[in-house]
Amino acid sequence: MKHPPFSVVRTHHRRAVLRPVLWIAVTGLAVSLLFAFDPDRLFPWACTLAITGLLALLVRLRQRQAHHHTARLLDDSLDAKNRLEASAELGHRTDPLAAAHQEETAAFLVRRPPPSSPGWIVGLTLFVLLLLVQLGSFGIAGFRLLAAPKPASASTTPTTAVPAGPPPATLTWKTPRPEITATQLEEVPLAAEAESATGLTHLVLHVTLNGEDRPAIPLSAAVATGKQTVPLSLYLDELAPQPYDIVAYSLTAERVAPTGSAAPKPAWPAISSPLQFVQIRPLRDDLQLGPKGGGSGSPAEKFLELVKRLKLAQLNLLKDAFALDHDQPPRTQSDWSGLVQSAGAEQTVIAEKTASTLAFGQEQGAPAEGIDLLTQARTEMDAAATALARPDPTTALPPAGRALARLTAVEKLYTKILSQGGKGKPVPKAPDPFAVDQRPKLPPRENTPAGQLEKLAADQAKLAEDLAQGPSEAGQGKGQAAKESQLARDLEKLAAQAALPAETNEAVKSAAASANEAAAQLAAEDSGAAAEPAARAAQQLRAAVAALEAAGRNQAEAALAAAQQSLNQSSGDLQGSSPGESGQTAAAQAAQNTAATRDALRDAAAEQQQKGSAEAAQKLESLAKAIADSKVQADLKKLAESAETDPAVTVKKLNALAQKAADAQGQLGDPKELQAHALEELKRARANLDRAAQAGPEPMRDLYEHVLHQAQLVAATLGTPGSGGGHEGTPAGSILASLTAPPSPEKNIPLKDYAATLVPPIDALITLLTAEALATADRPQVLTTANANEAPPAYRPAVSSYFESLARTKPKPVQP
Incomplete structure (x- = not known):
């Protein structure tokens, strides 16, 4: 029988x-090929094969399918009328009945052959191929393992290449500010921000007191x-510091060698954070009346102000010398020695000013102790200047720190003996770097990296535009080549x-690179060929400026949102606290949060001014200034000291500041989206005016404040003239000026009459802003407007003509 x-x-x-066992084996062999050719990945390869074998064994043991089940499936597929199931039941029986049935079934299978199993054949083929590949890969991996070089002995000099340079890493301080004051018993919380490509280790906090090193603190x-x-x-x-002592601290760390490097770690220099200072303030102010009393403008105060100016200059020089000593900028730069020598020249100038102050003190009969301290400071300054001139900032740091300590001691001495009597012309106060609440101004935009990028982008765009206008006149090409070369150097x-x-x-x-290419073409007097790389450079700079602006706005929105949340939380905690100790605790916490919010806003503004959005920096700085000018911290301190003070005024201030933060966030968004949102809000307020007038005075006042706030926000955000300086006499300024405050309840003026006077200016403002939106919209935006009345007149005839043409050309329906 054939079958x-x-x-x-x-x-x-x-x-x-x-079949399931076969395909599990095929899958496992295929996955293990990911590790098969690498001798270092032998373990995952073996684990993959072991898991595959275990899974195949479990599947095979759980198979409970009998021959009868398979026979029934074959009967169904061949329409064999249970022939195969009966054959499976009869098995190997040889009686006449069984033999006759087997012959009849075999004849049926000749007419209807059993189905082939392509899945089985494909799986078996893949299994054999993968098994052969596995055996080949095992041999290759073994050969590589045997051929791998043996590790060098201890006496062998390693020859592995050392990385070209250290991986990038930075250490900066997040908190506190660079110069603060604290009492001699305080714990100063610090927070540094470390950024590295390979990680940092061996962090050490270095501390000096009056220029003298103290034991380092390893972390x-x-x-x-x-x-x-x-x-x-x-x-x-x-x-153990004394009042007016100077504590300087910095953080150093070592870079971690890159992972997988067989070479020993090179002798990379440690990275360091900037140097920061803490001046010890007295536990209490104990000014003493001395025999050489003086007041505002007295010789004693003039002498003290001169010493303060010297201290400030020496402090800044010490910071510069520390940065230069810690490779900021790197010593490999060509101008590093020049920067160190410039610092030495500055130290010489400070020493000369110290000598002048010393002569003035001797003329005025200053105490011998102060004269001696100034003399010592002058000597230390000379030593520091000599070291910086070599240039050797490492040797210059100790004497420069001791000079700062001597100046601080003179300040301490004269503060103790300064009296408050006498008369004289007031002396201009020297800026104190350790002031509790400093308000540093943002640097000019043109002096920041972002401002330089914006200027270079504008100059490159102007030059590209000139080149796009065609060949230049005779002699003009050299000037353009010089400009392009200078732009390329500035960009580099x-x-x-x-x-x-x-x-x-x-x-x-x-x-x-594009600017250099354009400069080369211009140098060859081929302005036509230079136009394309110049335009490419302008486009690249334009995109970079746009990306910087967008990222800065997003970061500023996040900072403003955090400030708003902090101010709202402080307001809520203060308002929800009960009178007494709980209220004082809430006020103290709110004062800390508000100060932290102000400092965070200033830091964010400085960052945006340096490498972000100029507008975002102004918004952040404006909010920080508003927090400082509101004197809300002073109010919170009073609340923390006295349980009888009413917090209502302070809560209102916090709410107003939170609203300023929300407004500033809105002003940093997309102007078109803001315009659409503001128009929607004004229209909704307009629709509710009549209903609010019927509801009573309080809802009406709330609605009016909402309408006026939306109008002012639109004006500030979109540049629309509104309340504020510089917009008087304009249409929108006149409209907003007509939105007068609602009458007080004492005047008994019906709110219906007031609503009647309020509606026209709101309608006029909506119309004006709608027209401004249409003026700045492009054609697709105008065509998709939801209000047909807002479509410009020029589009209406075109739309009408279009539909009329459709009506004329539409084919008539075919009659059945």
Whole structure:
């Protein structure tokens, strides 16, 4: 028989049982190929094969399918009328009945052959191929393992290449400010921000007191890759300082060698944070009346102000020398020695000013102790200037720090003996770097990396526009080549500073390359060929400026949102606290939160001014200034000291500041979206005016305040003339001026009459802003407007003509 029935059933049964096991094996062998050719990944390869074998065994053990089940499936597929199931039941019986049935079933299978199993054949083929590949890969991996070089012995000099340079890493201080004051018993909380590509280790806090080193404080924690915050504390009581002493501190760390590097770690220099200072303030103000009393404008006060100015100058010089000593900028730069020598020249000038102050003090009969301290400071300054002139900032740091300590001691001495009597012309106060609440102004935009990028982008765009107008006149090409070359050099210098975000810096490098290409074409007097790379450089710079602006706005919105949340939380906690100790605690916490919010806004504004959005920086600085000018911290301190003070006024101030933060967020958004939202709000307010007038005075007043606030926000955001300076006499300014305050309840003026006077200016403002929106909209935006009355007249005839043409050309329906 060609197809013995029982053999057919048995073959298909085996394939049905082993098919899942076969495909599990194929899948496992395929996955293990990911590790097969690498001798270092032998363990995952073996684990993959072991898991595959275990899974296949479990599946095989759970198979419970009998021959009868397979026979029934074959009967169904062949329409065999249970022939194969009967053959499976009869098995190997040889009686006449069984033999006759087997012959009849075999004849049926000749007419209807059993189905083939392509899945089984494909799986078996893949299994054999993968098994051969596995054997080949095992041999290759073994050969590589045997051929790998043996590790060098201890006496062998390693020859592995050392990385070209240290991986990038920075350490900066997040808190506190660079110069603060604290009592001699305080714990100063510090927070540093570490950013590295390979991680940092061996963090050490270095501390000096009056220029003298104190034991370094090692930190046990290592820093992972990326941007991480390192919290730590400076315990001043362990240093035993005295009032007016200067404590300087900095944080150093070592880079971690790149992962997988077989070479020993090179001798990379440690990275360091900027140097920061703490001046010890007295536990209480104990000014003493001395025999040489003086008041405002007296010789004693003039002498003290001169000493304060010297201290400020010496403090700044010490910070510069510290930065230069810690490779900021790197010593490999060509101008590093020049910067150190410039610092030495500045130290010489400070020493000369100290000599002049010393002569003035001797003329006025200053105490011998103060004269001696100034003389010592002058000597230390000369030593520091000599070291900086070599140039050697490392040797210059100790005498420069001791000079600062001597000046601080003179300030301490004269503060103790200064009296408050006498008369004289007031002396201008020297800026105190340790003032509790400083308000540093934002640097001019043109002096920041972002401002330089904007200027270079504008200059490149102007030059590209000139080149696009065609061949230049005779002699003009040389001037354009010089301009393009200068722009390329400025772009390369800006990129080398790495002061902008990485993406922007790469765009600046690309623009510099395009500018150099254009400069080369211009030098060859081919202005036509120079137009394309010049336009490309302008486009790259334009995109970089736009990306910087967008990222800055997003960051500023996040900072403003955090400030709004903090102010709202402080207001809510203060309002919800009960009178007494709970209210005082809430006020103290609110004072801390408000100060932290103000400082965070100032830091964010400075960051945006340096490498973000100029408008965002102004918004952040404006809110920080509003917090300082509102004197809300002074109010909160009074509430924290006295339980009888009413917090209502302070809560109102906090709410107003939170609203300013919300308004500033809105003004940083997309102007078109803001315009659409503001128009929608004004229209909704207009629709509710009549209903609110019927409801009573309080809802009416709330609605009016909402309408006026929306109008002013639109004016500030979109540049529409509104309330504020510079918009008087304009149409929108006149409209907003007509939105007068609602009458007081004492005047008994019906609110219906007031609503009648309020509606026209609101309608006029809506009309004006709608017209402004249409003036700035492009054609698709106008065509998709939801209000047909807002469509410009020019579009209406076109739309009408279009539909009329459709009506004329539409084919008539075919009659059935």
